[in-house]
Amino acid sequence: MRVPTKWLREYVDISISAPELARRLTMAGTEVDAIITTGRDWEKISVGQVVDVSPHPNADRLRLTTVDVGGEQMTVVCGAPNVATGQKVAFARVGAELIDGHTGRPAILKAAKIRGVESAGMVCSEKELGLSDYHEGILVLPDDAPAGMPLSQYMGDTILDLDITPNRPDCLSVLGIAREVAALTGGTVREPPVDYKETGRPIKERAKVEIADRDLCSRYCAALIEGVQIGPSPPWMQERLLAAGVRPISNVVDITNYVMLEVGQPLHAFDFSLISDHKIIVRRARPGEVLVTLDGTERPLNNDTLVIADTKEAVAVAGLMGGAASEVTDSTTTILLESANFNPTSIRRASTALKLRTDASARFEKGLSPELAMVGVRRAVRLMLELAGGRAAEGIIDVYPGKQRQTRITVTQDRLRRVLGLQLPSSQVRQRLMSLGFGCRWVPPDRYVVRVPYWRTDVRIPDDVAEELARIIGYDELPTTALSGGIPPAQPQPSRELREKAKDILASAGMQEVITYTLTNLESLAKALPPEELNKRPPLRVANPMSQQQEYLRTTLRSSLLETLASNLRHRQGRIALFEGARVYLPRPEDLPEEVESLAGVVTGDQPDRWGQPKGEPVDLYDAKAYLDFLFDHLGLTATYHDSEDFALVPGRTAEVRLDGQSVGLVGQVHPGVAAAFDIEQDVYLFEVNLEALVPHVGRPRVHQPLSRFPTVEEDIAIIVDEGVTAAEVQAIIESFPLVQRAVLFDIYRGSPVPAGKKSLAYSIAYQSPKHTLSDTEVNRERRRILERLKGQIGAVLRS
Amino acid sequence: MTLPQLQELKEIEDKARRDLAAAPNEPAFESWRITYLGRRSRLNAILRGLASLPLEERRQVGAAANRLKSELEELLSQRQVQLHEAAVTAVVEKGRLDVTLPGRPLAIGRLHPVTQVLRDILAAFVSMGFQVFEGPEVEWDYYNFEAVRIPKDHPARDMWDTLWIDYERNGEYPMLLRTHTSPMQIRVMEQMQPPVRIVSPGKCYRHEATDPTHEWMHTQVEGLAVDEDISMADLKGTLYEFARRLFGRERRVRFRCDYFPFVEPGADMSIDCPMCKGEGCRSCGDSGWIEILGAGMVHPEVLANVGYDAERYTGFAFGLGVERVAMLRHGIEDIRLFYANDLRFLQQF
Numbered sequence A: 001m002r003v004p005t006k007w008l009r010e011y012v013d014i015s016i017s018a019p020e021l022a023r024r025l026t027m028a029g030t031e032v033d034a035i036i037t038t039g040r041d042w043e044k045i046s047v048g049q050v051v052d053v054s055p056h057p058n059a060d061r062l063r064l065t066t067v068d069v070g071g072e073q074m075t076v077v078c079g080a081p082n083v084a085t086g087q088k089v090a091f092a093r094v095g096a097e098l099i100d101g102h103t104g105r106p107a108i109l110k111a112a113k114i115r116g117v118e119s120a121g122m123v124c125s126e127k128e129l130g131l132s133d134y135h136e137g138i139l140v141l142p143d144d145a146p147a148g149m150p151l152s153q154y155m156g157d158t159i160l161d162l163d164i165t166p167n168r169p170d171c172l173s174v175l176g177i178a179r180e181v182a183a184l185t186g187g188t189v190r191e192p193p194v195d196y197k198e199t200g201r202p203i204k205e206r207a208k209v210e211i212a213d214r215d216l217c218s219r220y221c222a223a224l225i226e227g228v229q230i231g232p233s234p235p236w237m238q239e240r241l242l243a244a245g246v247r248p249i250s251n252v253v254d255i256t257n258y259v260m261l262e263v264g265q266p267l268h269a270f271d272f273s274l275i276s277d278h279k280i281i282v283r284r285a286r287p288g289e290v291l292v293t294l295d296g297t298e299r300p301l302n303n304d305t306l307v308i309a310d311t312k313e314a315v316a317v318a319g320l321m322g323g324a325a326s327e328v329t330d331s332t333t334t335i336l337l338e339s340a341n342f343n344p345t346s347i348r349r350a351s352t353a354l355k356l357r358t359d360a361s362a363r364f365e366k367g368l369s370p371e372l373a374m375v376g377v378r379r380a381v382r383l384m385l386e387l388a389g390g391r392a393a394e395g396i397i398d399v400y401p402g403k404q405r406q407t408r409i410t411v412t413q414d415r416l417r418r419v420l421g422l423q424l425p426s427s428q429v430r431q432r433l434m435s436l437g438f439g440c441r442w443v444p445p446d447r448y449v450v451r452v453p454y455w456r457t458d459v460r461i462p463d464d465v466a467e468e469l470a471r472i473i474g475y476d477e478l479p480t481t482a483l484s485g486g487i488p489p490a491q492p493q494p495s496r497e498l499r500e501k502a503k504d505i506l507a508s509a510g511m512q513e514v515i516t517y518t519l520t521n522l523e524s525l526a527k528a529l530p531p532e533e534l535n536k537r538p539p540l541r542v543a544n545p546m547s548q549q550q551e552y553l554r555t556t557l558r559s560s561l562l563e564t565l566a567s568n569l570r571h572r573q574g575r576i577a578l579f580e581g582a583r584v585y586l587p588r589p590e591d592l593p594e595e596v597e598s599l600a601g602v603v604t605g606d607q608p609d610r611w612g613q614p615k616g617e618p619v620d621l622y623d624a625k626a627y628l629d630f631l632f633d634h635l636g637l638t639a640t641y642h643d644s645e646d647f648a649l650v651p652g653r654t655a656e657v658r659l660d661g662q663s664v665g666l667v668g669q670v671h672p673g674v675a676a677a678f679d680i681e682q683d684v685y686l687f688e689v690n691l692e693a694l695v696p697h698v699g700r701p702r703v704h705q706p707l708s709r710f711p712t713v714e715e716d717i718a719i720i721v722d723e724g725v726t727a728a729e730v731q732a733i734i735e736s737f738p739l740v741q742r743a744v745l746f747d748i749y750r751g752s753p754v755p756a757g758k759k760s761l762a763y764s765i766a767y768q769s770p771k772h773t774l775s776d777t778e779v780n781r782e783r784r785r786i787l788e789r790l791k792g793q794i795g796a797v798l799r800s
Numbered sequence B: 001m002t003l004p005q006l007q008e009l010k011e012i013e014d015k016a017r018r019d020l021a022a023a024p025n026e027p028a029f030e031s032w033r034i035t036y037l038g039r040r041s042r043l044n045a046i047l048r049g050l051a052s053l054p055l056e057e058r059r060q061v062g063a064a065a066n067r068l069k070s071e072l073e074e075l076l077s078q079r080q081v082q083l084h085e086a087a088v089t090a091v092v093e094k095g096r097l098d099v100t101l102p103g104r105p106l107a108i109g110r111l112h113p114v115t116q117v118l119r120d121i122l123a124a125f126v127s128m129g130f131q132v133f134e135g136p137e138v139e140w141d142y143y144n145f146e147a148v149r150i151p152k153d154h155p156a157r158d159m160w161d162t163l164w165i166d167y168e169r170n171g172e173y174p175m176l177l178r179t180h181t182s183p184m185q186i187r188v189m190e191q192m193q194p195p196v197r198i199v200s201p202g203k204c205y206r207h208e209a210t211d212p213t214h215e216w217m218h219t220q221v222e223g224l225a226v227d228e229d230i231s232m233a234d235l236k237g238t239l240y241e242f243a244r245r246l247f248g249r250e251r252r253v254r255f256r257c258d259y260f261p262f263v264e265p266g267a268d269m270s271i272d273c274p275m276c277k278g279e280g281c282r283s284c285g286d287s288g289w290i291e292i293l294g295a296g297m298v299h300p301e302v303l304a305n306v307g308y309d310a311e312r313y314t315g316f317a318f319g320l321g322v323e324r325v326a327m328l329r330h331g332i333e334d335i336r337l338f339y340a341n342d343l344r345f346l347q348q349f
């Protein structure tokens, strides 16, 4: 909402600077987005009069326009379709700063030859002057604009660009802002006059209004003015409308717009002669009903949409836009002026259904007071008589099915104190509320009865009154205290805590955390997940995606990690290790999806050398496992790895990760075909951990093992086993012996003299007893038993 | 006239000095010691022969011989020290390292800047007795809108452009990607009774075109405190303390009236612009202030929606955007950098 301060001053005195005014309004809830000073940049721009328009010798669409700038005549090339002799215009000389019509940026006007004709300046559009975005033609100034006067002197102003919150439709008007200003500066509001003389026949004898659907229209006021003279509105009105960002059209239309901006009530003027049977019916649209609106668009209406109709057909979409058929034209002489109040929900639905938002609908949908309708119509009639001539019919038709009592709120002193943390003296409460137009009566011993002014439809409960007080006093004036009172008992969320801990551990292991988009596309998911899984549990789709790239809620972290890896590989060499700890969304029938905390990592590239440079030795499966081992160790867990398979991973290089026999994740080499689908041409290793599955396993404290006082005996043994035997099997057998304190694999050897198809595994074994010093005999016996069992269970032989 | 023994002592001394100076190492020192100070040395022979000399000669020769003995012992020890020092110096010279060379690189992993800033935000509130409690990102319309006083067809819905889940029930889309963390107010209060004091972080979504200051996926932190006697003053005190912990003690803070349907009175909090220190610049839209969170007293109807006694309990709620805080803190001017995940960006933090 643009509020010109020149206009604002008509209703309230302003004794403070524009920045200070903006500050106070902002602090009290009416945010000032910008203070626009029009005219500041208008050096070298003056009011001019067009004295001649003649064709350009070399171009059909351009014309040579001669402008008189206070005695001096300048000829410029002008392409605007609306330029005409006699007009008052804004004329910019060479050197003036204008907004470029195409780029939207300020630029200095240079002398130029246009199609061979020298142009000494420019006739400006609203956009070029920075007044609006309108660039389809030049700005035509009122006829009484004095040629030669600097434009800044003629129409410069300070305009407040306000961001009005949806609860304050009353502030979508200059008068509403004036009320705020008055309360914030201790001023008094001067209401605009709404009285006029009624000299015509009574309206009741000439027109009828019927509200058929009373649930959607709580009030309909209609006035009749006959003998009006359609023409331009006076310069002062045009100037104000322009400053507020509205283009002047004609006196009658301008007055409806002016009153809407002034008091906040949308109005509509019908050509009375075009209303069949002179009867207005407010009703829901009929099935299949269609209306051509003022903008020339044919609009199919659904039967939830409220229309204004005559006895034959719809003549306007209520609260949105009038119909073209009953539009006021130059030949109109009698005006039926509508000032009504419509159901906000109905207006909003109609606006959504028709994809049409207007200044009127933006006000109605926020809930205007029906009381305002009468103020609006009276104000408009007064201005019509003043500016368009004619006679007002006696009386105003006022159908008011939705009349309500004035809102009264009982507010206790205690409630104010409890909400604001401040005990306000009753004199201050009354004074502050009254400055905003509220009534306030102190009812001893402890309460106020507050009467809410009609325009404040947002104030309904005691806490609303508390806010009124707080914002006028200033939030900064409220006290500042620390929370006292009890601290509630803890509500543990183990999977969240585990996720955060896992993130810390992986980062400390040298992996980089990424956070990727949770919405993706099916194609991307399908690159990394088997089709049957996508078919079995199709991911949730967004009904109104912003793009097809971001349409589905991911069911895996894989795809986004691999995409992130691919995009980084374009500018990065060496080892890259990324992880993400986030949710995947698994659909459930008729319910919100299950949001499962997941953890996944990818690693690729070359091992670093002493200088951190790629060593020419690529990472492998055991680097990926290293991160998992590090993670599980820090979580106090021991995982086991088992041969497994996965759609996206290379068979034989894929392991399932288990804790106590339960699957909690996966690690393996990404299948080169899958990697290629993500545009990755090198080996990538991936792991995934289901954090929710991990939760039951973590948090058990490790049990202390007493240190033995007796010495360990260490020795190395090497055994030869079949290739198919896993290190984990051998390890498990050796460690099953009570005297084995630890066994560490330290070498794997293949080749002569080890027979083909076999491998040699070398272990360093430490024997120890908690009770006594082991003798050689005991150690020998234990070793023999180990070897016997290794032979019996996996066919291992001692390598001599 | 000079006694012959004194003459001999002089010869021994000269020779001993020459030989010691030429001795290169410890074994040479040992043989020198045997030669000049050993049991069979000439000096020892002179000392042993003293007893047979007349008294006056014994006195003169004895004094000279003993003095020479201690002189030679002293010389030997000096020479040994000298040689040891030379050896140490040689080692140090040879083994000098360039201490400015980089350390052998350990892989350095980092948390995402949003995670880092989020942790700091949560820590500030946790230290004030708030608990962290997360909830679902895919929500029902009821929790995201209805229960927080944003009914269907309410103009305030324009404040949140919504991504709806393609799931229809009775001709409507009841499921959505939450547009803010405020539904957690309802979920938390449904699950627990006052006193409540939680912060709830998580991802939120808007149907919004991206540009340097807008991103469709973003991270919010919701806060909620409800008890028997919580006021705007507590809201101000808590958030003021938070701002100072996060942005520094010298930071100025401003509260102004603002509107959110689920609070009354409503407020937002700004800090003085760190770029221009409140003078006004491009970052703060010339106002000198940067809004960092929305807040207010929980609307009594919201309390009633979860079955709380709105006469007895009051509370405050707030919501803040984590990316915005991270941008302020690190001087980042394009929000889209966060989820582009370019390592050249991520590894700066």
Ligand SMILES: [Zn+2]
Residues within 6 Å of the ligand: B273, B274, B275, B276, B277, B278, B279, B280, B281, B282, B283, B284, B285, B286, B288, B289
């Ligand atoms: Zn600034």
